Amino acid sequence: MKWLPTTPFPKYIGCTKSEKEFKAFLKKNNIPDDTEWVGPLAFASTHYFNHGPIICVNTGKTNVAELAGMLAHEAVHAWEFVKQSIGESQVTDELDAYMVQFITSNVLRLLYPNLRKVKV
Numbered sequence: 001m002k003w004l005p006t007t008p009f010p011k012y013i014g015c016t017k018s019e020k021e022f023k024a025f026l027k028k029n030n031i032p033d034d035t036e037w038v039g040p041l042a043f044a045s046t047h048y049f050n051h052g053p054i055i056c057v058n059t060g061k062t063n064v065a066e067l068a069g070m071l072a073h074e075a076v077h078a079w080e081f082v083k084q085s086i087g088e089s090q091v092t093d094e095l096d097a098y099m100v101q102f103i104t105s106n107v108l109r110l111l112y113p114n115l116r117k118v119k120v
Contacts, residue, residue: 001025001054002110004103011052011082015107022056044070046077052085053078055107064115068108075103 001021004013016022019037026033031049038045038058047054055074059067079099083091108115 004106004110007082007099007102009082009086011085013052013078013082013103013106014054015057015111016054017057017059017111019056019058022054025054044074046074046081048081053081055103057107057111067112068104071107072100072104075100075107078103 001014001016001024004015006012014025016025022037023033025031026035029049035047036045038056043059043062044055044057047056055071055078057071057074059070062070079096082099083089
């Protein structure tokens with residue numbers, strides 16, 4: 001399990017590409033093991049726990065554009081959970097955009113450290 005750098009918000013965001021790591025996290029935290037890692041029709045899922053959300057990724061073979069899109073999708077779910085957990089519903093669009101970018105880029109960096117830099 002990898003953990004994103006902390007934010008000013010009182011929740012941690014985790015991510016993993018390993019079902020084994022996810023199951024070990026559940027066991028270590030005394031969480032019933034009936035939580036499905038990634039849904040049968042999905043390549044990624046976000047799970048919600050007291051400490052914060054965990055993004056699970058099971059992409060198999062996919063391209064970088066699809067991967068980035070999936071992770072941005074899951075980042076929105078993770079950020080919405082953090083906002084709800086602190087009772088915040090009225091943040092600016094700019095803060096939403098920065099937090100989704102922060103989550104997406106950190107999950108990419110943590111789970112796929114060998115992605116090459118690209119010229120823009």
